[in-house]
């Protein structure tokens with residue numbers, strides 16, 4: 662089976678968690694796109710759900726395949742978000758943002774009672790950081806912000822280039838919310854919570870791609886089938902407290 666087959670298997674497994682009437686967060690990326698397509702087929706068969714897309718690309722896809730959409734303005738609390746990831750560690754901490762959608766993805770995941778991550782087995786890692794960490798920053802002062810990120814990372818013993826993500830024409834890419842992306846090539850992030858706090862404290866950093874304490878379940882598809890990883894009871898309880 663190919664990587665795409667595994668992505669599809671994970672997306673299919675996530676469909677089993679979708680109940681009629683649910684308000685869904687719809688993730689971004691190639692794996693989440695397969696979920697949205699499969700969901701569209703179920704909607705065509707009569708499944709009644711509504712979704713909030715995490716990017717313009719997902720909005721366009723959802724419209725094309727017929728998934729009814731809403732917004733966080735009209736539907737500020739969601740039942741379930743299904744999204745992909747660039748890396749998943751054993752504690753269900755994630756790196757996301759390879760497709761530059763991390764800001765809306767995190768807002769939507771945070772507004773959801775549950776988040777299910779769908780991925781092929783290559784995304785499963787013992788320690789986060791081999792995938793460059795996306796950091797969304799305001800374009801104003803981006804070089805100063807980049808240097809501040811570099812210094813914050815160095816204080817945590819992290820080295821490696823921090824680069825402005827550029828398109829093929831060499832211009833900085835622009836996210837759906839009009840921001841710039843920095844990619845931190847740290848190699849290994851041993852203390853993601855500390856890095857997350859340090860990044861969040863830097864003016865100009867809008868959001869970072871460390872998703873900690875958000876995922877409740879990961880459905881990881883590989884040669885042995887789909888494996889289900891669950892968040893620790895403590896993490897699940899912290900997630901639930903968001904709505905208490």
Ligand SMILES: O=C[C@H](O)[C@H](O)[C@H](O)COP(=O)(O)O
Nearest residue numbers: 690691692758759760761762
């Ligand atoms: O910004 C993009 C997202 O975080 C994606 O969910 C992530 O990059 C995984 O994408 P894919 O399923 O294409 O590997």
